[in-house]
Every structure is written in C-alpha cells, then in structure tokens.
Amino acid sequence: MNHLINIDNGGTLTDICVWDGQGFSFTKTLTTPFDLSQCLFDGIEKASATLYGEKDLVRLLHQTQHIRYSTTQGTNALVERKGPPIGIVVEDPTIVDDLRVGAEAEALFDDLIGTRVAVVDLTMSAEDLAFDVVQKVNQLTTDGAARIVVVGESRESEQILRNMLLRKFPRHLLGSVPLLYSWELVGDRRRDRRTWSSILNSFLHPVMERFLYQTQHRLREHKVTNPLLVYRNDGASSRVSKSVALKTYSSGPRGGLEGTQALANSYGLTHVLMMDVGGTTTDVGSVTGGAIATDERGAIGNVPISFPMSNVVSVGVGGSSIIGVTDGRLTVGPRSVGAAPGPACFGLGGTEATITDVNLLLGVLDPGTYLDGQLHLDADRARAAITETVADPLGISVEEALLRMETAYFETMASAITALVREDTTLAAFGGAGPMSACGAARLAGVKRVLIPRLAAVFSAFGISFSDVGKSYAVGVPGATAESAAATYDDLIVRAERDMFQEGYQLSDCTVEWVLAEETPTGDTVATRPYRRGDPVDAGAVQLSLRLDVVAALPHPALIGDSAVEPVDAVSDGVRPVRSAADRVDEVSVYRLADQAPGARAVGPAIVEGPFFTARVLSGWRFDVTSNGDLILTDTH
Incomplete structure (x- = not known):
C-alpha cells in the first residue's frame, strides 16, 4: 500500500493526484453535485487507467495507504448561501450586536440567521426556564431553523440548557433539528469568535456530512479498510468522524498554498501570491519568506472564528461564474453555473454566459482539446447564451460583448490581488481557469512575473501531498497556576492519545508541540x-x-531546486485564430508544454497548452520553460 490519493473537489471539476512514492499521476473529472461520491470514484478509476494502462479501481484502492480529500463545497456553499437556516439561543442578547459588527458580518448574520434569535433568562426558576426554552426552540423551528446553536456565557450555562433540552426533547426528535453547543465545539473565551465558529460550523456541516459518510460506505463496499482522510484548512488531515466541518472551509486553497510554498522554496522567491481559480471562486493567499501567511485565529471574510487558518481570501469569481448585465452594466459572479448545468458551451443545458464561453468564442480554447479532449465544447451554445444575456441587453455585437466581458473578468480578478502586490511579487496562477486569466489580471494589478506550475490544473490536489495526519487542541487553563496548567496538560494527553489511536497511530510515535498562551x-x-x-x-x-499540536508524519514528495538553463526557441505546434478586437482576429502561435525543452522561450501573443489547462500569454509578455517544466511569464512592457 504505497500510494497516496489526493482529491480536490471543486464546484465544476474534481482533481485527482496520485503519488506512488516516486512520481505523480493525475486527472480531472466533472463534479457530480447530485452525488459527490460519484465524481470521487470516477476520478480514482480514471487515475487507475493512467497508472496501469487500463481501469482497475479496486486494485488502486487496495494499493492506497490513504485517500486525502479536500473540497470547496463548504466555501461555495457559504459564498452562494446554500445551506440550512440557522437559529440561535443566547443567554445575553447583546451578543447579537457583537456578531453584526461590520457590513460583511451584518450581511452574513442576516442571510444565515435573520430574526431567528431566542433569548433565555437563566435566573428564572428551573420549571419556568424549562418551559420557556422549549417554547422558544419550538418557535425557532417554526420560523424555519433547521439547525440551532446554543450560546451560553459560560460552560455551566450551556450545560444547564443542554440538560433541559435533552430531557424535554427525545433524541429521535432532537436529532431532526440538530443543536450545537458553542463551548462543546471550541473553548474560546471570546464569545463572538466562539459563536461565529458554531454558526458557520452548523451551516457547513450538512454540506459535508452526507457526502463523506456516503463515500466511506462505498469504500467499505470495496473492502477498503484504510480510512478516508479529510484535508483541513490548517494543512493537516484527519478521519471523517474526527473532523470539524468548519475546518474544511478553504481547505482546497490551503493545499494550493502548500504547493506554492514548495515552489517558492524551489525557485528562491521571496513573495508569492497564490491565485487559485476554480469554477466558482478564486482563492488568494501568500507565501512570504518561504512561510505560509497564517492567522492564529482565522477569519472568514471579516467574520472572526476561533481556529487557526491560512490567510486566504475567497472571491466569488471563477471559470463558471455567471457574467451578465445588471442595470445596464456587466457583472461577474458571485453566482456560478457549477458543474450542472455548467457553462453553456458544455452542452449540458446551461443558458448563462461564463468566461469559459468567452474564451471559446475568442479562440483561446480549442473545442476539441478541452480537458485533454474529454469534453467537446459547443461554440453555438456559447454564442446563443452571450447573445441573449449580454450582447442584446447592451445593444452591441457579440464580438464587442466578448471583449467587454473579458475586460470585466480581468478587472474582477485583479481587484482580488491588487492590495497584496509588492515590488518583488510573483503571481502563482493555477486551477483550471487560472492560466487563462493570469496575464490579464497581473498586468492590471502591477505584477510583472507569473509562475504557472506544470501541474497547474490539479495544483491544490498536488499540494495536499505535503499533508500529515494531525490534531490540534486549544483549551483554557482554569486559573493561572502551574498546577492548573499541569492538570490541563494531563487532560489533553488523554484526549490526544485517544484521538490518535482512532486515527491509527500511537501518540508515542507522533511529533508533539506544546504552547502556553497568555490571554x-x-x-x-x-x-x-x-x-x-x-x-x-x-x-x-x-x-x-x-x-497542543500532534502530527503523525506521512511520506512527502521532494521538489528538485530550479537550475539555470540556456534559452532556446520554443517549438510551435501551429497557430490558432484569436480575436483581439471587435473587427480583428490574429493568428496566434500555439505551444504544447509537453513538447518544450527546459529553457524554451517565446513571446506573446501565444497560447501554451498544458495537461488539462490552457495558458494565455498576452502581447508584451514572454514565457520561459524552467528546468522543472513549469512556466515563468514575464511582462516585458
């Protein structure tokens, strides 16, 4: 069992990257939102064909030590507000004001909770309080709450409410509207962080729960005993039953950051901005001085949470984001067509326009080679969608609409990175749509150098290769004394031994790190x-x-450092007509990355076809193929 399968599930496409201890095999498949386990197994089966020359799903599963799985489903659900309505039971009503500080937090509170807030008074008699709590929980469910978060001012307050609710609601009824108690999720003394963590975890939990347990069931049907691991936004992985839903938020981008860190160290880059462009979102993070920018207490947008988190901003724009007209102006995202029905050019019933449709009609994409020829793109459907939703509403030709849509898309992309750009910034662009948009966004943002990895199309899945099995704990010490700290230490040791045993490891075989924090x-x-x-x-x-941080190490790939190579002329594979103006089409040289020797160089305009991705090199840019087979794009203007 020497294989490690890494899967990054996106809103439109799912990436699979298999490491056998020596090298990588990878593929992509369409995400199946009706059953996410389907695209997971489809992808693993396709990967087995790459490895063995024929499909053999069972053989690959039984030769695999772990499957590490990451998903943007949580991120996309929050961006698009697709999740259960949440109700909250609070002891102190002023917490609502704390939760609504800032425009973004206020909007999120209104969308997830709205008026579903119940206040309880714990100074009431036990009988009166029990009656009041039941009435208010019933009212929250009547108002539509599908999940309820209970927030007490102390652990003891929540325990009183918990005992009452368990007595008054039989478990089989209570389970139909799950309750989460904030102090049970995280022992954070700062209540706005603890409450937001509980609210967001409750919102994301059902998105993950059904799929992950269904996937485990299908693995058992194949007699696979090794556990499915969930890749988390702190860079570690853990079993499904030991994972917190909130820690899956932005986990895919963390994989991208791990890969970006490896490339930054390989190329000796001091500041690298990651631009991971998926189907629904673009995720932006940074690696500075070889270290991933991480917050000790993270945030989702401007909403504080209690867990550590890489500093990633997710913007609602991607390859499947809808480009439309609102009040006479073009808008890009945040709504996405996803994988079903997908962009209009997929021919799966989509009628909304996306940048994928634009790039097809501009000539950037070859309809016959998309996804390495696995999906033929339909130009007529793309044209019909753009005509109906953009060109006609604006009263312009389709050709003019294409250029305006492309500009609007570049501007939206650039706005996500401009504030983070430094003089020494390199933009690492990946994801299925990243290489197509990198030059346009970088120039507007003032970035002169772009790095496109050879594995750009599956780069976040590649980054998961650097993950270990790990657990993290943060617990308040009751009383600032050496004795209470030692007692808390002993309690955490017991928890960590139990949790790591359930992961399949002895604590004595793990690396542990203890930190005492003054607060x-x-x-x-x-x-x-x-x-x-x-x-x-x-x-x-x-x-x-x-x-306490506990790590059980897994094998990691090692990247070879970049070495200097002599420039040589890149070998063209032909030309492609690409529209550069409403009335002009240029013949642009096309280069296949797999055919280029290290040091290959050419100037734009050009198109570079990589495995499962298309990189667009605009006029004024030069591309160089590194000794590792990656692309460096340089703005020569």
Missing part, C-alpha cells in the same frame, strides 16, 4: 511560549490557554 480576559493572545509539564507560570498572567 486577555476577552480571549485575545498577549504572548506565547513553548511549554513543558511543570514549567512555572507567570504570576501576573490574567488568563492562560494551553495548545
């Missing part, structure tokens, strides 16, 4: 230091938290 009364970190059991504690510390 303000509201839970904000003041200082941190490494901790060993029995260490003295600063008597002046107001509050303490103890954090």
Whole structure:
C-alpha cells in the first residue's frame, strides 16, 4: 500500500493526484453535485487507467495507504448561501450586536440567521426556564431553523440548557433539528469568535456530512479498510468522524498554498501570491519568506472564528461564474453555473454566459482539446447564451460583448490581488481557469512575473501531498497556576492519545508541540511560549490557554531546486485564430508544454497548452520553460 490519493473537489471539476512514492499521476473529472461520491470514484478509476494502462479501481484502492480529500463545497456553499437556516439561543442578547459588527458580518448574520434569535433568562426558576426554552426552540423551528446553536456565557450555562433540552426533547426528535453547543465545539473565551465558529460550523456541516459518510460506505463496499482522510484548512488531515466541518472551509486553497510554498522554496522567491481559480471562486493567499501567511485565529471574510487558518481570501469569481448585465452594466459572479448545468458551451443545458464561453468564442480554447479532449465544447451554445444575456441587453455585437466581458473578468480578478502586490511579487496562477486569466489580471494589478506550475490544473490536489495526519487542541487553563496548567496538560494527553489511536497511530510515535498562551480576559493572545509539564507560570498572567499540536508524519514528495538553463526557441505546434478586437482576429502561435525543452522561450501573443489547462500569454509578455517544466511569464512592457 504505497500510494497516496489526493482529491480536490471543486464546484465544476474534481482533481485527482496520485503519488506512488516516486512520481505523480493525475486527472480531472466533472463534479457530480447530485452525488459527490460519484465524481470521487470516477476520478480514482480514471487515475487507475493512467497508472496501469487500463481501469482497475479496486486494485488502486487496495494499493492506497490513504485517500486525502479536500473540497470547496463548504466555501461555495457559504459564498452562494446554500445551506440550512440557522437559529440561535443566547443567554445575553447583546451578543447579537457583537456578531453584526461590520457590513460583511451584518450581511452574513442576516442571510444565515435573520430574526431567528431566542433569548433565555437563566435566573428564572428551573420549571419556568424549562418551559420557556422549549417554547422558544419550538418557535425557532417554526420560523424555519433547521439547525440551532446554543450560546451560553459560560460552560455551566450551556450545560444547564443542554440538560433541559435533552430531557424535554427525545433524541429521535432532537436529532431532526440538530443543536450545537458553542463551548462543546471550541473553548474560546471570546464569545463572538466562539459563536461565529458554531454558526458557520452548523451551516457547513450538512454540506459535508452526507457526502463523506456516503463515500466511506462505498469504500467499505470495496473492502477498503484504510480510512478516508479529510484535508483541513490548517494543512493537516484527519478521519471523517474526527473532523470539524468548519475546518474544511478553504481547505482546497490551503493545499494550493502548500504547493506554492514548495515552489517558492524551489525557485528562491521571496513573495508569492497564490491565485487559485476554480469554477466558482478564486482563492488568494501568500507565501512570504518561504512561510505560509497564517492567522492564529482565522477569519472568514471579516467574520472572526476561533481556529487557526491560512490567510486566504475567497472571491466569488471563477471559470463558471455567471457574467451578465445588471442595470445596464456587466457583472461577474458571485453566482456560478457549477458543474450542472455548467457553462453553456458544455452542452449540458446551461443558458448563462461564463468566461469559459468567452474564451471559446475568442479562440483561446480549442473545442476539441478541452480537458485533454474529454469534453467537446459547443461554440453555438456559447454564442446563443452571450447573445441573449449580454450582447442584446447592451445593444452591441457579440464580438464587442466578448471583449467587454473579458475586460470585466480581468478587472474582477485583479481587484482580488491588487492590495497584496509588492515590488518583488510573483503571481502563482493555477486551477483550471487560472492560466487563462493570469496575464490579464497581473498586468492590471502591477505584477510583472507569473509562475504557472506544470501541474497547474490539479495544483491544490498536488499540494495536499505535503499533508500529515494531525490534531490540534486549544483549551483554557482554569486559573493561572502551574498546577492548573499541569492538570490541563494531563487532560489533553488523554484526549490526544485517544484521538490518535482512532486515527491509527500511537501518540508515542507522533511529533508533539506544546504552547502556553497568555490571554486577555476577552480571549485575545498577549504572548506565547513553548511549554513543558511543570514549567512555572507567570504570576501576573490574567488568563492562560494551553495548545497542543500532534502530527503523525506521512511520506512527502521532494521538489528538485530550479537550475539555470540556456534559452532556446520554443517549438510551435501551429497557430490558432484569436480575436483581439471587435473587427480583428490574429493568428496566434500555439505551444504544447509537453513538447518544450527546459529553457524554451517565446513571446506573446501565444497560447501554451498544458495537461488539462490552457495558458494565455498576452502581447508584451514572454514565457520561459524552467528546468522543472513549469512556466515563468514575464511582462516585458
């Protein structure tokens, strides 16, 4: 069992990258939103054909140590607000004001919760409180709440409410509207972070739950005993039953950041911006000085959460984002056609226009080679969609509409990265649609160099190859004393031993790291230091938290450092007519990346066809093929 399968599931396409200890095999397949386990198994079966010369799903499954799975389903669900209505039961009504600080938080609160807020008074008698709680929970469900979050001012407050609700609602009824208690999810003293974490986790949980357990069931049908691992947004992986739904949010981009970090170190780059363009979202993060930018307490947009998280911004624009006309102007996203029905040119019933349709009609995409020829694109359907939804509403020709739509798309992309650009910035562009848009967005954002990995089309799945099995804990220490810190240490040891045993590892075989944090009364970190059991504690510390990270190492690939190569002329595979103006079509040289020697060079306009991706090199840009087979694009203007 020497294979590791890495899967990055997107809204439109699902990427599969298999590492056998020596090299990578990879493929892509259309996401099947009606049953996400279907595209997972379809992709693994396609990968087996690449490995063995014929499809043999069972053989590959039984030769695999782990399947590590990442998904943008949670990210997309939150961007598009596709999830269960949430209700909250709170002890202190002022928490609502705390949760609505900032325009983004206010909008998210209105969309996920709205008026479904119940306030309970724990000073009431037990009998009156029980009656009041039941009435208010019933009212929340009547108002449409499909999930309920209970937020007490202390663990003890929540325990009182929990005991009452368990007595009053039989488990089989309570289970139909799940309740989540905030202190059980995370022991964060800062209540806005703890509450938002609970709300978002409740919103994302059903998106993940049905699919992951269904996938595990199908694996058992194939007599696969190794557990499916969920890849998390902190860069580690864990079993489905040991994973928190919120930690799947932006997990795919974390894989992209891990891959970006590996490339930054390989090429000696000081500042790399990641632009991961999927079907529904574009994810932006950074690697500075070889380190991934990570927040100790993360945020989703401007909404604070309690868990560490890589600093990634997800923008609602991707290869399947709808480009339309609103009040006489072009808009790009955040709505997406996804994989079903997909862009109009997929021929699966889509009638909305996307950048994929635009690039097909501009000539950037070859209808016969898309997804390495696995999906033929329909230009007539693309033209009909753009005519009806953009050209006619604006009163312009289709040709003019294509150019305006492309410009609007570049501008939307550039707006996601401009504020992060430095003089030494390199833009790493990947995902299925990233290489097509990189030059246009980079020039508007002031970036002079773009790196397109050879594995750009499956790069986030490739990045998951650097993941280990891991668990993280952060627990408040009750009382700022050495004795209480040691007692908390002992409790965490017991939890970690149990959890890692369930993952299939002994704690003694894992790497552990302990950190003691001094915190303000509201839970904000003041200082941190490494901790060993029995260490003295600063008597002046107001509050303490103890954090534990446990890692069971898995095999990782090693990237070879880039080496200097002599420039040679790139070998063209022909030309392709590409529209550059409403009344002008240019013959643009096409290059196949697999045919180019290290050092191959050419100037734009040009098109480079890679495995499962098309890179567009605009006029004024030059491309160079590195010793590792990646593309470096340089703006020579």
